[in-house]
Amino acid sequence: MSLLPAWMWFAGIALIFWGITGVTQKLATNRISSELSFLWFAYAMIAISAVLAAFVPIHWHLRPVIFWAAVAGGTLNGLGALTSFTALESGGKAAVVISLISLYPLVTVAFAVIFLHERLTPAQAVGVGFAIVAAILLSLEPKPPDGKG
Amino acid sequence: MPRILGMPRCLAFSLLTILVWGAWGAVSKVASEGVDANTNQVFFTFGLLPLMLIVWRSPRNAGGGEGRRIGIAWAFLTGILGGTGNIAFFHALVIGGKVSVVSPVTALFPLVTVVLAVTLLHERVGTAQKAGLLLALVAIYLLSM
Numbered sequence: 001m002s003l004l005p006a007w008m009w010f011a012g013i014a015l016i017f018w019g020i021t022g023v024t025q026k027l028a029t030n031r032i033s034s035e036l037s038f039l040w041f042a043y044a045m046i047a048i049s050a051v052l053a054a055f056v057p058i059h060w061h062l063r064p065v066i067f068w069a070a071v072a073g074g075t076l077n078g079l080g081a082l083t084s085f086t087a088l089e090s091g092g093k094a095a096v097v098i099s100l101i102s103l104y105p106l107v108t109v110a111f112a113v114i115f116l117h118e119r120l121t122p123a124q125a126v127g128v129g130f131a132i133v134a135a136i137l138l139s140l141e142p143k144p145p146d147g148k149g
Numbered sequence: 150m151p152r153i154l155g156m157p158r159c160l161a162f163s164l165l166t167i168l169v170w171g172a173w174g175a176v177s178k179v180a181s182e183g184v185d186a187n188t189n190q191v192f193f194t195f196g197l198l199p200l201m202l203i204v205w206r207s208p209r210n211a212g213g214g215e216g217r218r219i220g221i222a223w224a225f226l227t228g229i230l231g232g233t234g235n236i237a238f239f240h241a242l243v244i245g246g247k248v249s250v251v252s253p254v255t256a257l258f259p260l261v262t263v264v265l266a267v268t269l270l271h272e273r274v275g276t277a278q279k280a281g282l283l284l285a286l287v288a289i290y291l292l293s294m
Contacts, residue, residue, distance in 0.1 A: 021230045033207070035209050038204055039224075042200070065183075071193070092157075135256050
């Protein structure tokens with residue numbers, strides 16, 4: 001258990017939960033529009049927040065920069081959900097669109113290094129590259145065995 | 150279908166997704182410097198409200214036919230899983246994970262989708278995906294160093 005740093009376990013939980021949403025999102029949009037899917041996705045977020053507010057201590061008095069960073073995070077994430085749905089609805093093949101948007105950590109890493117002054121070890125830098133290539137490879141659909149569509 | 154800035158619409162919206170989700174990762178780290186994961190998730194939800202107001206009036210919200218209830222249930226479950234994943238992601242940042250490392254790890258989520266597709270849906274895994282699975286495990290090891 002101690003082979004991995006503590007943050008890695010939580011990152012792994014996020015990876016698993018977000019990975020499952022790759023399936024549930026598709027099951028939703030097979031039946032209803034991306035807009036309605038987004039609305040119910042957001043209702044679920046509200047439900048989670050209501051449960052958190054009821055059962056765990058929430059710090060309502062935040063410094064303005066922290067408050068706006070957290071709120072802007074929700075808007076950016078939600079906007080990304082909508083634009084990715086729209087990309088898929090605009091005729092983009094799922095394999096291509098998902099592979100392409102898997103590149104988003106490139107922007108995060110750039111922002112983190114430039115604005116947050118984070119530094120990567122050489123092993124981590126190689127790991128970032130491997131992770132991005134791996135995400136793209138995992139998103140590629142296998143060709144049919146007989147080579148036909 | 151009309152192009153945007155000379156690009157096909159799907160490419161334009163994919164690039165926009167990269168930009169906003171990429172920025173979200175960095176902004177989440179800023180928030181995590183001053184607040185715990187649960188509080189971050191609550192304020193994150195406030196940020197969804199303007200988008201909900203925009204989408205609320207879409208005429209496409211009425212469709213769905215017989216599968217509407219099931220579709221809504223899957224969308225709601227997506228939100229529950231996504232929100233729970235968010236809390237874990239925020240916690241990884243709060244306890245000291247660098248966003249330049251945590252973000253690429255969590256972006257490996259197609260790993261889970263592929264495993265689920267193979268085990269539950271009995272889908273075939275291609276050579277590229279097998280290479281991706283191996284590379285993902287190596288990446289996780291390197292990123293933990």
